[in-house]
Amino acid sequence: CTASSKFTALRFFTFPADEELRRKWIVTIRRDKFTVTPHTRVCSRQFKSEDIREPVSEKGRRLLKKGAVPLLFEWNNFYLLTPRPGVWERRERPAQEDDREETPDDAPEVPMQHDYVSAPDPAIVDVVLEENTSLRDENRLLRQQLERLT
Incomplete structure (x- = not known):
């Protein structure tokens, strides 16, 4: 100064x-x-x-x-910023009303949470693995053909 x-x-x-x-x-x-x-x-x-x-x-x-x-x-600039309030110090938010529409009784119940930890159907896993294996084999054969041409 x-x-x-x-x-x-x-x-x-x-x-x-x-x-x-x-x-x-x-x-x-x-x-x-x-x-x-x-x-x-x-x-x-x-x-x-x-x-x-x-x-x-x-x-x-x-x-x-x-x-x-x-x-x-x-x-x-001879000025201090006011610190942002912490999560627990912030002001109260107005309560939100439940705006979901009423579902009919015969409608299937859909869970609100995602199903990240569920195991896939074993039959689908077998089909995907088989397709993956055949694509790997095809890829290997195409690489061999490419090597012969060069």
Whole structure:
């Protein structure tokens, strides 16, 4: 950030002493070859307003709340997207009415679930296997004829 506190109400914060929190700050800043020195500061524009404690007195300083991490930068237009609600947090949907038509009593009952695990008729399997075998034999003979011609 190239902001100046000379004519604005910006506040500049030093990096935290806590190593874990310091690491979080460095990760969120996203700078190549970034080295923290004792003089490195982060501008108050990089923090959410909820992360900054307003001064108690008129001459007091604005301080960061414990655990605050800079999140607002130029690369995200100083804006955070609101997270999408999780599956269990989404709003209730109106109950759907059962729109299925009534079937006559003599109509065959059709299961609503698919029958993926049912075994095929053994007679059909035998026919398909026999056809498969004959096609393989025909394919083998055609390959042999092709080899003789070339």
